[in-house]
Amino acid sequence: MSTASHCHVVIASAGNGTRFQSVIPKQFHKIKGQAIISHTVEKFGRVSCVKNIVVVAPESEELMMKMKEVLQRQRTESNKIIITSGGKSRHKSIFQGLLRLKNKLTKDYCTHEEWLNEIVIIHDGVRPFVNTDDIERIIIAAKKHKAAGLVKPLVSTVLKPNSDDVLELSLDRSLYWSSEMPQAFHLGVILQAYEKCSEYDFENGTECLHIAQKYGSVCAKLLKGDSNRLWKITLQRDIAAAEALLNGYENMLLVLPNNIALRQNVSSTFGGISVCCIKEVDELILKNMQIFWLLNIIDDLLPNMEHVINILHSHKNCRSCHLIIFLIDSEPLTVDDNTRLKYWDSCHQLLKFDVLTQLVVKKDLLNKGMEELLSLQTTVEKLPPGQILYF
Incomplete structure (x- = not known):
């Protein structure tokens, strides 16, 4: 695979799973005897060029300890996994993961320029179904375009209501794609974009490609992924x-x-x-x-x-x-x-x-x-x- 010599992963897993309606955050629920987050980490651990996997855990001390306990049993090489605490929103958690990765690479490399153009993959802890082929494709695309993301066709038509919940606009779904994960970036590009990010986007945004485009001045390459596996565990069903x-x-x-x-x-x-x-x-x-x-x-x-x-x-x-x-x-x-x-x-x-x-x-x-x-x-x-x- 003709990718950069090394790439790195930040896995956002700091959520409390409100929509999942469970006392235990969904990333810790077990499937086939393993926590969901373990399945996700394992997928990236199988990719040979992945050097560091930063897992962003919930802020609470109890859940941080639980994350450490779960990942201690991980089959992925333990020296690849770094656990850090997240923030109050998804973007703040991802930024915390990027900063933790930056600190690690600053110690590993002689100069700042050596790691700026390496690839960082951003993924969600409750998306354990990504396959190696899609990971490799996203790395290659990000190396060339500085930002890349997986997409799939929209299933439902998107409707925009007015203030009275009356239909105002219906979008032609054939013109749009659904944004999925993983996404990948030049580390310097996405890190600097987050450093410039507004408080509003930190609190309300969910889309990393948007952050890179708005604050990093790059246009992401969009790749169609395996629709059967691009989904997120959200609800009990x-x-x-x-x-x-x-x-x-x-x-x-x-x-x-x-x-x-x-x-x-x-x-x-x-x-x-x-x-x-x-x-x-x-x-x-x-x-x-x-x-x-x-x-x-x-x-x-x-x-x-x-x-x-x-x-x-x-x-x-x-x-x-x-x-x-x-x-x-x-x-x-x-x-x-x-x-x-x-x-x-x-x-x-x-x-x-x-x-x-x-x-x-x-x-x-x-x-x-x-x-x-x-x-x-x-x-x-x-x-x-x-x-x-x-x-």
């Missing part, structure tokens, strides 16, 4: 798809709620996984497939329980792995008694099937102290350790 991708997603079926817009979005996001709604599940299409059910029991399973039970019965003796994930929420606590009774009965029916290998349960459900919830907890705890994911 992304964990199931992440498991599928990291296990290899041939013959995978993701069963989603009966929501056409959601299905279209997930289908385009997760590329290689077959997607259908619960009403479309047919035992004929399930042979030799690994199934991920990502459903709400009240809205999706109860109205279709007979159909689901028949499908599960047809696969009861199937030797292939079927991972079934249920998002069990707090709705039973607020619906009528008859619906609640059906809810718990359905839970117990589903837990009887051997094909159930993982259950996703909201923690506060098991802390309510109600008899029916404790009954479910007893049933759940009969599953082998590691088969229950709490959030």
Whole structure:
């Protein structure tokens, strides 16, 4: 690969995962026995020209210690990994990572000019699916153009509302691309751009290419990346798809709620996984497939329980792995008694099937102290350790 002799990586992983709605920031959630951030770091550790990987951790002392603990078990060479604390915003965290890298290189090199033109890759800690080919392409493009970023076609049309939330403008999505990660820069260019950055852009911006263009006077080269892998773990439902991708997603079926817009979005996001709604599940299409059910029991399973039970019965003796994930929420606590009774009965029916290998349960459900919830907890705890994911 004809890149610079060395390149470096800054991985932004200082977020608290507000949209993920979890006590534990999403970068620490485990997939295949490893934290998401570990999978991401490992991808860059495999690239031979990567010399330093700066991981920007959350500011809190507790989460900083957790990051150190997680990355101590990393298979990537430990001398490559540098952990530093982030700031109050994404851009401030990235800037902190760049400054930490600058300090490291100042000690390693004789002169300032030696490292100014080396390549630094900026990436997100919760994007573990980037492949080596895209990393190498972005390095080559950044070496030539001083800034480069991966993109993919827009899935949805972008709408601009007015102050009353009435449609004002609709953009032609064929003219636009979605900005993705990783992005790469001459280190001197992006570092100096951040040094000039306004407080407004530090607080409100998210786009590194914009910072480089606005304050570094460079125009980035845009490269189309692998659409199947250019996505970010953002919501709870992304964990199931992440498991599928990291296990290899041939013959995978993701069963989603009966929501056409959601299905279209997930289908385009997760590329290689077959997607259908619960009403479309047919035992004929399930042979030799690994199934991920990502459903709400009240809205999706109860109205279709007979159909689901028949499908599960047809696969009861199937030797292939079927991972079934249920998002069990707090709705039973607020619906009528008859619906609640059906809810718990359905839970117990589903837990009887051997094909159930993982259950996703909201923690506060098991802390309510109600008899029916404790009954479910007893049933759940009969599953082998590691088969229950709490959030």
